[in-house]
Amino acid sequence: MPDPQDALRAAATKLGIGGYRRHVLLCIGDSCCSSKEGEAAWDALKGALKAHGLGSGPNACYRSKVGCLRICCQGPILVVYPEGTWYHGMTAERIPRLVREHLLEGRPIREWIFAENPLPAAPA
Ligand code: FES
Numbered sequence: 001m002p003d004p005q006d007a008l009r010a011a012a013t014k015l016g017i018g019g020y021r022r023h024v025l026l027c028i029g030d031s032c033c034s035s036k037e038g039e040a041a042w043d044a045l046k047g048a049l050k051a052h053g054l055g056s057g058p059n060a061c062y063r064s065k066v067g068c069l070r071i072c073c074q075g076p077i078l079v080v081y082p083e084g085t086w087y088h089g090m091t092a093e094r095i096p097r098l099v100r101e102h103l104l105e106g107r108p109i110r111e112w113i114f115a116e117n118p119l120p121a122a123p124a
Contacts, residue, residue, distance in 0.1 A: 015062075022061040022103060023081045026090065027068060032075025037091060038065075041076045044092035048099035061103050074114075083108065084117035 012018070026045055028038025042065045054061045071077045071088075078090040078098070085108050090098065094112065101107045 016056055016060065017062070019056060020060045020062045021058065022083075023064065024061055024103070025064045025066050025069065025079050025081075027071075027075055027077040028065050029075060031068065031072040032077050033091075038076050040092040041078075041090055041095055044095035045099070048096050049103070052099060052104050054099070054103060059104055059106075080108075082119045084119055085113055086115040086117070087112045088114050 024045065026038070026042055027033070028042055029035050030038065032038075033041075045063055049055060049061055049063060069077045069079060071086075074088040076090045078087045079085065080087070080102060085102070087098065087109070089112060098109060098112075101109055
């Protein structure tokens with residue numbers, strides 16, 4: 001009889017979970033931005049991560065689109081973990097710079113950050 005967790009483990013393995021350095025969550029609205037603006041930002045994020053090869057490797061970044069991050073203004077709102085860097089106004093036009101400077105080069109973009117909440121290292 002198969003282990004009921006086999007399907008979960010297989011899905012996680014297929015997604016590369018276990019090999020990521022960062023996780024980016026992007027709100028696609030529709031209170032902080034229009035759904036159209038949010039979806040355009042999401043498409044730009046997917047494209048830029050792929051273009052820079054950030055699906056795997058030392059700077060691998062997992063991405064999730066979400067329905068609300070509870071800020072609900074001046075979106076699209078985006079947060080990068082584990083740094084806990086909160087960005088506002090993350091339109092499709094801004095996404096390529098975010099991916100290049102923060103996710104690839106490790107340089108957060110100060111002028112777009114409105115809050116920070118770094119997560120502590122996971123217990124050993
Ligand atoms: S709808 Fe985007 S933060 Fe609430």
